[in-house]
Amino acid sequence: xxFIKGLFFLLIFPGLSFQVVxxxxxxxxxxxxxxxxxRRVGPPWYQPLADLIKLFSKEDxxxxxxxxxxxxxxxxxxxxxxxxxxxxxxxxxxxxxSFEGDLIVIQFLMSVPTLAYYLAGIASVGIYSLLGGxxxxxxxxxxxxxxxxxISGPAVMAGSWSIAEISRSQLDQGPxxxxxxxxxxxxxxxxxGKLKRDPLDIPSASSEVVGGSLTEFTGAKLGxxxxxxxxxxxxxxxxxxxxxxxxxxxxxxLPAIGIFVLECLAVVVVLSATSAVFARxxxxxxxxxxxxxxxxxxxxxxxxxxLMGV
Amino acid sequence: xxKITIPIGPHHPLLKEPLSxxxxxxxxxxxxxxxxxxxxxxxxxxxxxxxxxxxxxxxxERICGICSHVHxxxxxxxxxxxxxxxxxxxxxxxxxxxxxxxxVHSHLLWLGILAKHVGLETVFMHTWHDRELALDIMEGVxxxxxxxxxxxxxxxxFDLSEEQEAMIRENVEKLKTQVGGVLDVIENxxxxxxxxxxxxxxxxxxxxxxxxxxxxxxASGVDxxxxxxxPWPPYDQLDFKVITLPDGxxxxxxxxxxxxxxxxxxxxxxIMHKMPDxxxxxxxxxKVPEGEVxxxxxxxxxxxxxxxxxxxxxxxxxxxxxTPTLAVLSLLPEQxxxxxxxxxxxxxxxxxxxxxxxxx
Numbered sequence: 188x189x190f191i192k193g194l195f196f197l198l199i200f201p202g203l204s205f206q207v208v209x210x211x212x213x214x215x216x217x218x219x220x221x222x223x224x225x226r227r228v229g230p231p232w233y234q235p236l237a238d239l240i241k242l243f244s245k246e247d248x249x250x251x252x253x254x255x256x257x258x259x260x261x262x263x264x265x266x267x268x269x270x271x272x273x274x275x276x277x278x279x280x281x282x283x284x285s286f287e288g289d290l291i292v293i294q295f296l297m298s299v300p301t302l303a304y305y306l307a308g309i310a311s312v313g314i315y316s317l318l319g320g321x322x323x324x325x326x327x328x329x330x331x332x333x334x335x336x337x338i339s340g341p342a343v344m345a346g347s348w349s350i351a352e353i354s355r356s357q358l359d360q361g362p363x364x365x366x367x368x369x370x371x372x373x374x375x376x377x378x379x380g381k382l383k384r385d386p387l388d389i390p391s392a393s394s395e396v397v398g399g400s401l402t403e404f405t406g407a408k409l410g411x412x413x414x415x416x417x418x419x420x421x422x423x424x425x426x427x428x429x430x431x432x433x434x435x436x437x438x439x440x441l442p443a444i445g446i447f448v449l450e451c452l453a454v455v456v457v458l459s460a461t462s463a464v465f466a467r468x469x470x471x472x473x474x475x476x477x478x479x480x481x482x483x484x485x486x487x488x489x490x491x492x493x494l495m496g497v
Numbered sequence: 498x499x500k501i502t503i504p505i506g507p508h509h510p511l512l513k514e515p516l517s518x519x520x521x522x523x524x525x526x527x528x529x530x531x532x533x534x535x536x537x538x539x540x541x542x543x544x545x546x547x548x549x550x551x552x553x554x555x556x557x558e559r560i561c562g563i564c565s566h567v568h569x570x571x572x573x574x575x576x577x578x579x580x581x582x583x584x585x586x587x588x589x590x591x592x593x594x595x596x597x598x599x600x601v602h603s604h605l606l607w608l609g610i611l612a613k614h615v616g617l618e619t620v621f622m623h624t625w626h627d628r629e630l631a632l633d634i635m636e637g638v639x640x641x642x643x644x645x646x647x648x649x650x651x652x653x654x655f656d657l658s659e660e661q662e663a664m665i666r667e668n669v670e671k672l673k674t675q676v677g678g679v680l681d682v683i684e685n686x687x688x689x690x691x692x693x694x695x696x697x698x699x700x701x702x703x704x705x706x707x708x709x710x711x712x713x714x715x716a717s718g719v720d721x722x723x724x725x726x727x728p729w730p731p732y733d734q735l736d737f738k739v740i741t742l743p744d745g746x747x748x749x750x751x752x753x754x755x756x757x758x759x760x761x762x763x764x765x766x767x768i769m770h771k772m773p774d775x776x777x778x779x780x781x782x783x784k785v786p787e788g789e790v791x792x793x794x795x796x797x798x799x800x801x802x803x804x805x806x807x808x809x810x811x812x813x814x815x816x817x818x819x820t821p822t823l824a825v826l827s828l829l830p831e832q833x834x835x836x837x838x839x840x841x842x843x844x845x846x847x848x849x850x851x852x853x854x855x856x857x
Binding site for chain 2: 224225226314318321388392395397463466467469470472
């Protein structure tokens with residue numbers, strides 16, 4: 188029984204199937220919203236799925252000299268990392284594997300795709316891939332530190348490093364976004380950087396480095412990469428909803444699910460609107476902003492939280 | 498850091514037309530660049546010698562997909578000068594109207610491309626949407642969105658009905674509002690300013706050394722505009738401002754095109770207001786008397802020069818076209834040094850290349 192239950196958690200909910208469906212749904216909502224911001228119609232709901240099926244049916248080509256085994260393993264490792272991260276995130280208060288310190292584990296697992304992305308750039312020998320890979324690492328160093336400092340704010344406030352506990356404590360204290368609005372904004376910026384989304388899509392800017400690290404990828408490998416990006420986005424959105432918006436832990440399940448979905452949609456709207464209204468930054472500008480503005484601000488927010496607790 | 502060479506083109510997401518650049522970079526710094534041209538050479542100048550003047554008007558329209566009208570206008574001005582015929586005033590005004598609309602749609606197209614290159618796709622979508630208003634006017638009066646076939650030797654091919662004039666006024670009014678919004682974004686969007694301000698500034702000396710013309714020169718503070726300096730009719734009867742900016746960086750080049758779009762729309766209104774009545778064409782003989790002539794006009798990207806020599810037959814003996822892009826292209830390696838890799842699209846978009854014009 189324990190085995191079947193575990194298998195259900197891993198493969199159906201909150202594991203593989205649920206996260207893939209959420210990832211595709213996220214991609215559609217994001218693309219549709221962006222299209223509406225830009226006076227376009229946007230794709231039908233099945234477009235992300237159709238894209239994925241098409242990619243998986245395409246021929247797999249790698250350039251001569253690329254490390255084929257590495258290139259196959261990297262998207263798979265990234266996928267398993269983000270899927271594992273997804274297992275530990277409470278969904279509408281439901282969390283099968285929660286433990287003290289899972290926030291740190293998720294942060295670590297969520298960084299795996301970025302490192303894999305860098306390695307993919309190095310291993311696929313193309314010039315644009317090389318540039319994109321280098322940029323992704325530079326970007327990683329710019330957003331990761333402020334992001335880590337920022338998300339310790341809710342943890343300090345709740346007195347726990349477990350996401351489920353942080354989420355639960357907001358029932359008594361009120362949503363943390365009220366106390367840490369700056370922290371929420373910084374976390375959104377960090378998430379955008381992590382997801383390499385417009386306006387921080389510096390590693391994959393098409394007018395500069397064509398496709399970034401993924402320039403040489405085709406077929407199923409590229410499909411896996413797209414899946415990784417989408418699921419990473421979903422995990423990030425779930426994380427923000429749990430850390431800052433809270434309130435999805437009320438005991439009756441139906442309203443809890445409703446509140447959680449609305450919270451996640453709100454974060455998606457913020458992400459889409461940001462990518463619609465801002466131009467892409469240059470990598471040196473991002474590094475400057477990251478260390479000169481984001482880090483001091485996140486420290487300020489953390490200091491404020493600690494002082495409030497005293 | 499090691500020097501590596503990245504190829505940009507002949508096929509690259511950055512380029513809408515084929516052009517090949519080899520760019521030397523070290524890390525994120527650009528060290529230098531070399532260019533290779535000629536991918537869209539179609540031999541139009543030679544082809545024009547094989548055809549009659551009447552046919553050449555249509556051939557020359559195909560030199561460019563954006564500023565097609567100004568090319569035929571300059572060519573017709575040349576032939577008309579050799580023939581010694583006077584184009585009726587109404588035809589002159591319709592030609593000028595098309596020229597200004599072409600400037601509007603060319604500048605809006607360009608603004609969209611720059612926005613897309615710096616990752617501001619929303620502005621791209623919006624400007625291209627607004628640009629359709631200008632294209633609608635041109636399609637409504639001539640039947641063609643891009644190749645209008647408006648000009649013929651001795652006048653224009655169509656007259657404006659009252660409904661068409663009302664439609665033009667209405668669309669120009671709408672465009673003015675939209676361009677106001679675009680200007681607002683360019684002036685106030687912080688990331689766009691951060692990406693373009695101070696990038697690849699071009700000095701007045703450099704502009705003069707390379708004979709750069711058009712908006713790029715005006716953005717560096719060089720006060721040249723053929724519509725005012727050497728006007729062809731009816732521009733000598735029209736009143737408009739020539740806009741110059743002092744900075745010469747990518748941001749000035751962005752802003753000046755938005756400002757020029759607004760000025761062109763104002764000029765469209767003046768043209769519609771002053772539009773005289775009368776015929777739109779005079780009969781022109783097919784054979785052109787012996788002689789040679791140079792005509793110039795202000796295209797959206799700057800000065801276009803046509804040299805035409807006739808030997809008395811119905812076909813030209815020599816036709817030479819000089820487009821503004823050629824001068825700007827020679828400035829490109831100069832600009833593509835000591836910048837960031839991320840600035841390459843901004844620099845390339847900033848000078849508004851028209852490779853088809855340059856290669857012919």
